[in-house]
Amino acid sequence: MRITTQQRTENQNRVRAAMDRLLRGEIPPGGNCDIKTLAREAGVDRTAFYGNRPYAHLREEFEARLHTLQQQGTLPDPRLAQITRLKAENTALRQRLTERDETIAELAAFRNEALSRLAAQHDEITRLRTAGPAAANVRRLPTRSTQIGPC
Template identity: 60%
Template sequence: MARISTETRARNEQAVRAAMDRLLKGDLPPGGSCDIKTLAAEAGVTRTAFYAKKNRNGTTRPGPYQHLAEEFERRLLTLQQAGEVVDPRIAQIERLKTKVTELKERLTRRDETVAELTAFKELAVSRLAAQHDEIVRLREQAAALGNVRRLPATRPGTAPCGSCS
């Protein structure tokens, strides 16, 4: 692989620093994000220049712009810890994750409410059925004895005799 000249390296480092400043200010290209891949594309250098290299004997050496990648990551982390959002997509993802968590909690509460109401309805229906069965049994018992007389039906709007109302 051909070595680059000192001038070319200096120009590339300037391009990387300029791209780094743009990305960290939030000036992201369409479809890009605040990462090394976009940094390399914006600076016009290969992404592999930001990572360590292996020598033939197995030892590693730093990539030509690895120190810039570390600086970029450090500056990005500092901004994130300060609460600044450089990449609007990351903010959107975080907002959506929060919303999903909130909706899951609401759904859990709704499921619990539905379960409680279903149990209440089943209890109420079973009590009504038991009361109906008891009324039917008492009517049949009263009819079988024959000693119970039915009171005359009252007219609507009139109070029964001796009523306090």
């Protein structure tokens, strides 16, 4: 069915008004900042936006304006902005987690090395204590008492 010039002008005005609302971020529940939602908000058949149909130029205008906003860093759809923000946050958290895992591995290796050195030092001290009476110029230190308080 053909529409009159007046109806086409009214439809184009509704499409442009819906386009402005969507690009300002006034996204209806269950919608996105896309052609499907634009068509639904304007009350126009979505197929009229494709090919050589009457509103193809409006689709191109909408996509160009949307692309310009995205280039400027503005996302009219708050959900897309949230998704973008959460993806960036997720990437940052994964990086922090990787760095923490590396730090934990380094600290565990340091702890193992320190324990090994302490064990070796303890063994050396024990060996020297048993070998101590053989040398005449070595004095034995008193061993530590396990009692608490004055002896």
